[in-house]
Amino acid sequence: MNDKKPRVRFAPSPTGHLHVGGARTALYNWLFARGRGGSFILRIEDTDLSRSTDESIQQIISSMRWLGLDWDEGPGAAGDHGPYRQMERMDIYQEAASALLDAGRAYHCYCSPEELEAARTVARQESRPVVYNGRCCGLSSSELQTMESEGRQPVIRLRTPREGFTVVRDTIKGDVQFENSTIGDFILVRSSGVPTYNFAVAVDDARMGITHVIRGDDHLPNTPRQIMLLEAMGEEPPLYGHLPLILGADKTPLSKRHGASAVEEFRKQGYVREALCNYLALLGWSFDGETTLFSIEELVEKFSLERVGNTAAVFDGEKFIWMNGHYIREMSEGELASRIIEYLAGSDLAGLPGSDGKPTVAELVPLVQEKMKTLADFAALTDFFFLPLVFEEKALGKLMKDANALPVLESVVAAITSLDTFSLESIEERLRAEAEAMELKLGKFLQPIRIAVSGKTITPGMFETLAMLGREESIERLKAAIIRLAQA
Ligand code: GLU
Numbered sequence: 001m002n003d004k005k006p007r008v009r010f011a012p013s014p015t016g017h018l019h020v021g022g023a024r025t026a027l028y029n030w031l032f033a034r035g036r037g038g039s040f041i042l043r044i045e046d047t048d049l050s051r052s053t054d055e056s057i058q059q060i061i062s063s064m065r066w067l068g069l070d071w072d073e074g075p076g077a078a079g080d081h082g083p084y085r086q087m088e089r090m091d092i093y094q095e096a097a098s099a100l101l102d103a104g105r106a107y108h109c110y111c112s113p114e115e116l117e118a119a120r121t122v123a124r125q126e127s128r129p130v131v132y133n134g135r136c137c138g139l140s141s142s143e144l145q146t147m148e149s150e151g152r153q154p155v156i157r158l159r160t161p162r163e164g165f166t167v168v169r170d171t172i173k174g175d176v177q178f179e180n181s182t183i184g185d186f187i188l189v190r191s192s193g194v195p196t197y198n199f200a201v202a203v204d205d206a207r208m209g210i211t212h213v214i215r216g217d218d219h220l221p222n223t224p225r226q227i228m229l230l231e232a233m234g235e236e237p238p239l240y241g242h243l244p245l246i247l248g249a250d251k252t253p254l255s256k257r258h259g260a261s262a263v264e265e266f267r268k269q270g271y272v273r274e275a276l277c278n279y280l281a282l283l284g285w286s287f288d289g290e291t292t293l294f295s296i297e298e299l300v301e302k303f304s305l306e307r308v309g310n311t312a313a314v315f316d317g318e319k320f321i322w323m324n325g326h327y328i329r330e331m332s333e334g335e336l337a338s339r340i341i342e343y344l345a346g347s348d349l350a351g352l353p354g355s356d357g358k359p360t361v362a363e364l365v366p367l368v369q370e371k372m373k374t375l376a377d378f379a380a381l382t383d384f385f386f387l388p389l390v391f392e393e394k395a396l397g398k399l400m401k402d403a404n405a406l407p408v409l410e411s412v413v414a415a416i417t418s419l420d421t422f423s424l425e426s427i428e429e430r431l432r433a434e435a436e437a438m439e440l441k442l443g444k445f446l447q448p449i450r451i452a453v454s455g456k457t458i459t460p461g462m463f464e465t466l467a468m469l470g471r472e473e474s475i476e477r478l479k480a481a482i483i484r485l486a487q488a
Contacts, residue, residue, distance in 0.1 A: 042074030131184025
């Protein structure tokens, strides 16, 4: 193993949101760097001009910040190897291409798209690999002049070996061999002057001193090309680690069809970063095959490429939501309250908790923390404190069908009206006594009260809820339900 401090990169193409696969790649690189005192670099690969957008760059950056994956070099950070956006590195690619041309390792190719297509058709008919036929690799100077005089705009291709193999030494997959004859002289610079993906990556990995390339295994077929390029430029290839695919529950590659797959969507659904980092870490890596819960600090300490498996990982939404509930329960009440407030910003409830004598988020947290699996559950469990009462259909149906509802609600109104002090303890004591007197199990007794004050069948504890609503508001809601029942 090399004793240089590792330098790793996450190199997204900004063509959309940061999805689970990309987020896992970013996380593994980040963990690898942080656990080894190395550097984590964010490089924006925007050479696909038709698909790259600034908006996507902003989305990727904001998802990474939310996850806590900070970068040492890249957009908005320092670094001696910039710029970190490929479209701002054109002069670097031009210089690298010129050097390859001068060394005879690359050449200009003037073939038109029609000529290339015709050559491909012949190759297919003759069952040969569909690779560039090398027509321009040995043009004489007069042929060159003719091409130029015809006004053809050349591309630049790498001169690649026709025979033998290129071996990718992959820390996860082992040695993977590629036949050179199936690769052919590929394009480095398009006729527009824009470098191809493989060329830009190889140049940047070399110039940025990248020691380890950790990325999804969809890139494995590109790796022999990048190795050929690095060799041609006289550069040592980095160590590679290609991560196994992520599948949905139906064992097909995870995609939008499986529901949420972007970090931003998970954030909006109320997942917390601790759960997402922990869950993403387990999509391909395991510590001992058993332990599932890891704090970020533990991941930094324990993560290693040696323990990344080679089989596809399955994204299991149930395990993820379970894990999210775990992290929510683990948080201090204060931390959870601030996460909820941050989460509610921009929602229907924003600004309502704590206003007009209504309970604050911090007051409600102890009532709901154990019941919450996502931050979104906070609103689902407590919105009736803040918004006009709306009955869920199922809850209203239950209330109307409950033969005990009317007598229970009437007894509760009388009971809480007569309490000397309206406190959690006095409410609890009194309602338990009422339930007993009516010979009803507590759960059965509380159900119509719950529906009457919240419109729901699932709420925080009923005694706490009534105490929090206050005597007046509780009585008002109970009476409204009584009228509804009496009219039915
Ligand atoms: N830009 C590539 C992508 O977003 C990743 C390239 C790499 O990691 O080498 O898929």
